[in-house]
Each structure stands twice: as C-alpha cells, then as structure tokens.
Amino acid sequence: MREDSFGREVSGVRVSLTDRCNFDCVYCHNEGLGDTRGPMDARDHEMSADDVVRFLEVVEEYGVDSVKFTGGEPMLRDDLEEIIRRTPESMEVSMTTNGTFLPGRAEALVDAGLERVNVSQDALDREQFKHVTQSGAYDRVLEGVDAALDAGLDPVKLNMVVFEKTAGYVEGMVEHVAENSGLQLQLIEFMPELVGKPEWAVDIDRVHDWLADEADEIEHREMHDRKRYWVNGGMVEIVDPVGNANFCANCHRVRVTHEGYLKGCLNRNDDLKSMGEMTKPEIQEAFERTVDERVPFYGEYMVRDGDGGWEVNEKYVTA
Numbered sequence: 001m002r003e004d005s006f007g008r009e010v011s012g013v014r015v016s017l018t019d020r021c022n023f024d025c026v027y028c029h030n031e032g033l034g035d036t037r038g039p040m041d042a043r044d045h046e047m048s049a050d051d052v053v054r055f056l057e058v059v060e061e062y063g064v065d066s067v068k069f070t071g072g073e074p075m076l077r078d079d080l081e082e083i084i085r086r087t088p089e090s091m092e093v094s095m096t097t098n099g100t101f102l103p104g105r106a107e108a109l110v111d112a113g114l115e116r117v118n119v120s121q122d123a124l125d126r127e128q129f130k131h132v133t134q135s136g137a138y139d140r141v142l143e144g145v146d147a148a149l150d151a152g153l154d155p156v157k158l159n160m161v162v163f164e165k166t167a168g169y170v171e172g173m174v175e176h177v178a179e180n181s182g183l184q185l186q187l188i189e190f191m192p193e194l195v196g197k198p199e200w201a202v203d204i205d206r207v208h209d210w211l212a213d214e215a216d217e218i219e220h221r222e223m224h225d226r227k228r229y230w231v232n233g234g235m236v237e238i239v240d241p242v243g244n245a246n247f248c249a250n251c252h253r254v255r256v257t258h259e260g261y262l263k264g265c266l267n268r269n270d271d272l273k274s275m276g277e278m279t280k281p282e283i284q285e286a287f288e289r290t291v292d293e294r295v296p297f298y299g300e301y302m303v304r305d306g307d308g309g310w311e312v313n314e315k316y317v318t319a
C-alpha cells in the first residue's frame with residue numbers, strides 16, 4: 001500500500017460520481033465540491049464508467065481494497081450498476097445515498113455487486129426532514145431504507161449530521177436503530193469548513209458523554225479512531241473529524257471528484273490533481289503525487305488559533 005509522509009497507508013478510495021443532487025440539504029459540503037443545485041441531467045464533464053473503472057484498476061495495484069461511491073447523489077447515474085459490476089473483484093463496494101432512488105433499484109445494485117449502503121436520514125420527523133433537506137421525500141427515504149434491507153444489504157447505516165437543527169433527534173434515532181435489526185447509526189459531526197455557519201455546530205463531546213452513559217459496550221474502530229457505542233442492541237458510531245484529535249491521523253482515504261481530479265482530503269480543494277486523459281500511467285503518477293502530498297487536515301493543515309477556533313498552519317500558507 002502507498003503510504004503518505006505521515007505514515008498513513010491509503011486503503012480506500014471515495015469516488016464522487018456526480019455533483020448533481022435532487023436534494024438541497026442546508027448543511028451539504030457535497031464532498032468539498034460546492035453547491036448541488038443545478039440541472040439534474042447527465043453532464044459531459046462527469047467521469048465516464050470507463051474512466052472510473054480504469055482508475056479503480058490502477059489503485060487496486062496499490063492495494064486499495066475498498067471503494068465508496070458518493071456524490072452529489074450517486075444514484076442519479078444511470079450507469080451505476082455497470083460501474084459496480086465492473087469494479088475489481090478484490091474491492092469492497094459501498095455507496096452513500098439519500099435513499100430516494102433505492103425503491104425499485106436496490107436489488108439490481110446488489111446483483112451488480114453492491115455490498116453496503118449508507119442512507120442519509122437526519123430526523124424521524126417529516127417536518128424537520130423537509131426543513132433540513134429542502135425536499136418532501138421523507139416517506140420515499142424510509143421506503144428506500146426498507147428496499148435496501150429487503151435486497152439483503154445488512155447493515156444499512158443511517159447517516160445523521162448532528163448540528164443545531166437535528167441535535168434534538170439524536171435520542172430518537174438511537175432508539176430507532178436499537179428497535180430495527182439491520183440498521184446502524186452514524187452520527188456525523190457537522191463540518192462547517194465548506195459551508196460556513198460555524199454557529200450551527202454543537203459540542204460532539206456531549207453526544208459522546210450521553211452515549212457512554214447509555215451504552216452496554218464501547219468499541220474503537222481503527223479507521224479514523226472512531227468510537228462505536230452499543231445501546232440496547234443497536235450500534236451507534238460517531239464520525240467526529242473536528243473534535244477527535246486522532247481522526248485525521250487515522251485517515252486512509254483518497255477522494256476523486258466527479259470530474260476526475262484526485263483529492264487528498266475532503267476539506268481541501270487546493271490539492272486537486274488531474275488524472276490527465278486518464279491513461280493508466282497518468283493515473284498512477286497523479287495517485288502517487290496525491291498520496292505523497294497528503295497531510296492530516298485537523299491538527300496539521302489547520303491548527304488551533306488563540307481563541308479555540310482553527311486557522312491554516314503557516315507552513316501551508318507559504319507553500
């Protein structure tokens with residue numbers, strides 16, 4: 001596996017298949033790519049299925065053994081099944097989706113080779129869901145989760161961004177996954193970097209403390225040093241890039257934008273590397289440079305300022 005200069009091996013890639021989306025979530029970082037609003041039609045600048053597959057074949061040679069398809073909304077791609085079918089056998093294939101297109105399509109994705117799915121669901125309340133996602137698709141998302149379970153995807157992880165507008169729903173979501181086998185919960189710390197709105201952030205340590213009181217068992221996942229709490233039989237994982245000093249130190253992922261640029265960190269857009277015309281040697285060269293130049297974001301690229309906030313580390317400003 002290729003290792004960066006901070007000793008972090010790259011074992012996974014996250015491929016954004018499109019920046020289009022049928023939702024307009026108020027918190028959306030769109031994997032660092034800006035606004036999701038705009039036309040829904042397929043666009044010329046998106047990587048083709050051939051481009052995606054060629055990239056995956058190259059990084060497989062570096063020992064990358066998992067791929068996550070994301071977006072925007074990856075299920076807006078009509079050729080998603082083809083891409084999954086052509087993904088190298090050695091890779092675990094997962095997807096993160098808003099769930100609206102899973103009904104009627106989940107089985108075909110599983111037949112193509114999809115092994116896991118994460119569905120974003122920020123509340124168990126229709127009105128709040130509408131407010132956060134700016135869509136009226138609440139029932140459709142619940143149907144999507146059922147469709148994923150019916151298609152044999154187990155577990156289905158529900159992604160919930162914890163911020164001012166959803167914090168009150170955490171307890172209900174924890175109960176929900178405990179009561180429904182096959183579901184797990186990922187509580188994602190709101191990252192304001194690409195969205196602005198630092199005032200929406202809530203103290204994720206309070207959520208950790210509450211879960212620690214409720215939990216029957218607590219585990220650590222090596223990936224990102226994430227904590228997992230087992231509450232009444234339900235699993236709750238906290239994704240806390242901002243608050244967890246070891247999160248970035250255990251980051252083993254490289255990202256690819258829908259336009260085919262490599263990206264060493266979700267929160268940065270100043271390190272994009274083109275894969276050229278996407279020949280295998282060009283992809284290899286860009287991948288190696290991306291890995292070599294990766295740095296942990298929180299704690300290295302960004303450091304604490306005197307007021308408890310974050311500022312760019314001076315050495316990267318001059319670079």
Ligand SMILES: Nc1nc2c(ncn2[C@@H]2O[C@H](COP(=O)(O)OP(=O)(O)OP(=O)(O)O)[C@@H](O)[C@H]2O)c(=O)[nH]1
Nearest residue numbers: 068070094096118157159188239241251253266267
């Ligand atoms: N800053 C940062 N945030 C991440 C990272 N991985 C996940 N997240 C946050 O968590 C969100 C949901 O991630 P997912 O892709 O659904 O799932 P996952 O966290 O990769 O978890 P697995 O399915 O277990 O691989 C992302 O869109 C980010 O907001 C990461 O490497 N860095």
Ligand SMILES: C[S@@+](CC[C@H](N)C(=O)[O-])C[C@H]1O[C@@H](n2cnc3c(N)ncnc32)[C@H](O)[C@@H]1O
Nearest residue numbers: 027028029030071072096097098120159190191
């Ligand atoms: C960008 S979306 C792309 C995939 C798909 N459209 C979805 O919503 O699941 C991937 C994940 O990022 C999370 N996310 C978006 N903006 C975020 C932010 N500012 N902070 C933390 N997580 C965020 C979403 O909740 C979602 O789970």
Ligand code: SF4
Nearest residue numbers: 021023025028072098
């Ligand atoms: S569904 Fe996903 S990509 Fe679309 S706006 Fe919401 S978080 Fe962003």
Ligand code: SF4
Nearest residue numbers: 248251265266296297
């Ligand atoms: S370095 Fe940190 S912020 Fe960047 S992608 Fe990795 S875990 Fe996320």
